[in-house]
Amino acid sequence: MTKLDSKFDEIDRMFEELQKTNDVSVDNIRSNLTDNEGLLSMRDKIDPQRKVMVVSRPSLPKIPSSLKSRLDIFLYCLKNVDYGKDNNRSYVDGHIEALNRYLEQAKLNPNNLEVVLATVNDELRWKGKTSKIDLREKGYTDGLTYVGQALKKSKDVIAKDIDNILRRELNNE
DSSP states (O other): OOHHHHHHHHHHHHHHHHHHHTOOOHHHHHHHHHHSTTTSHHHHHSOTTOOSOOOOOOOOOOOOTTOOSHHHHHHHHHHTOOOOSSSOHHHHHHHHHHHHHHHHHHHHSTTOHHHHHHHHHHHHHHHTTSOOOSHHHHHHHHHHHHHHHHHHHHHHHHHHHHHHHHHHHHHHO
16 A cells, blocks of 8 residues: 555545534544644645745846857846745746756857747747646746846847947947
8 A cells, every 4th residue: 555545545534534523614624634644745845934835037137238248148147047035946946947958058059049049939839838837837937938038138238239339430430
């Protein structure tokens, strides 16, 4: 008999006892479940003071002006993510998984980040059709969005720098 089977047997016994006493209220069931050690294993993993599992999407960091290449800006965004101290661990793990995946792709295509962006967009379209009930999966999908934003930001910063250089040169003529 597996551990899971014994838990189901224990639950069945509890329901039999409840039916005998005719007290099948939700409060009574809840108190019986919480009184049995180990039956609700998630209860032991969650801080009793914390009522909500926090999930907050990180935003892109401010880009220092010292970064001059698109790849450097993109890598800076991926390596300087602030998840906060209260963010859900599963969510963060999924987010980091997406960032690591595309960090590796960027290293393979350092001179053409548009290839990486196309891959991210394809995966986002595919992920858009899947459920995001699982916090790790939601973190991964949000990580894909973050990677796409970082790629766009890196492109925008470089485009702005080029625009500034061109304007200066045109004004000096």
